[in-house]
Amino acid sequence: MNVWEVASEVAIFALVPLTWIAIHGEVRQRLVAFFMAGVLITNLLMLLTMAFNRTPMMDLALTLALMSFGGGVVFARFLARYLQ
Amino acid sequence: MKAIAIDVLLGVSVLIMLLSVLGMWRMRDPYQRMHYISPPAALTPLLISIAILIQNGLKPEFFKAVITTLILIGMNTVVTHAAARAFRIAETKNWHPAPGEEVPIHSSDELVKPEAES
Numbered sequence: 765m766n767v768w769e770v771a772s773e774v775a776i777f778a779l780v781p782l783t784w785i786a787i788h789g790e791v792r793q794r795l796v797a798f799f800m801a802g803v804l805i806t807n808l809l810m811l812l813t814m815a816f817n818r819t820p821m822m823d824l825a826l827t828l829a830l831m832s833f834g835g836g837v838v839f840a841r842f843l844a845r846y847l848q
Numbered sequence: 849m850k851a852i853a854i855d856v857l858l859g860v861s862v863l864i865m866l867l868s869v870l871g872m873w874r875m876r877d878p879y880q881r882m883h884y885i886s887p888p889a890a891l892t893p894l895l896i897s898i899a900i901l902i903q904n905g906l907k908p909e910f911f912k913a914v915i916t917t918l919i920l921i922g923m924n925t926v927v928t929h930a931a932a933r934a935f936r937i938a939e940t941k942n943w944h945p946a947p948g949e950e951v952p953i954h955s956s957d958e959l960v961k962p963e964a965e966s
Contacts, residue, residue, distance in 0.1 A: 771858040781873040792878040803889045822912040829919040836927035844934035
């Protein structure tokens with residue numbers, strides 16, 4: 765087990781409080797937890813790419829960063845327009 | 849020496865992620881919680897990219913990590929602003945401050961809710 769794997773496994777536990785917020789929080793809290801989860805999972809994918817030494821997997825992190833950007837903006841617009 | 853540098857960089861990056869999530873968990877409202885997205889969006893991918901550079905050199909994975917870092921930094925600023933604006937619109941129908949509205953700074957300050965414009 766290399767240091768990248770250790771870092772990945774420790775970082776996974778950061779998702780636990782976010783899951784708690786996503787389950788128990790109100791809609792605005794959930795949206796913030798969703799943003800944070802997108803950032804953390806992107807970082808996690810970067811770590812896992814190096815842990816497994818699979819360079820093409822870095823594309824997943826890149827794609828997730830782009831997709832969570834679009835998703836975040838769309839959810840924010842939806843919240844402002846329909847969930848008042 | 850390289851291994852120690854990588855260990856330190858990854859340790860700090862993971863610590864930033866964990867502390868930011870704990871900070872977010874402890875905060876009361878979403879405006880406070882949004883501030884904690886910045887450290888893992890800006891610092892963590894930067895440290896991971898430096899660690900990749902130290903381990904593998906100027907390889908494609910490093911450049912992809914740098915692009916991901918730049919996207920995360922840019923995304924964080926835009927999405928955080930969009931979310932705060934959306935929360936404000938959802939609360940008050942208009943995100944501009946109402947006449948006479950004051951922003952609470954200290955925890956003892958009373959929150960003045962503006963009247964929604966018709």
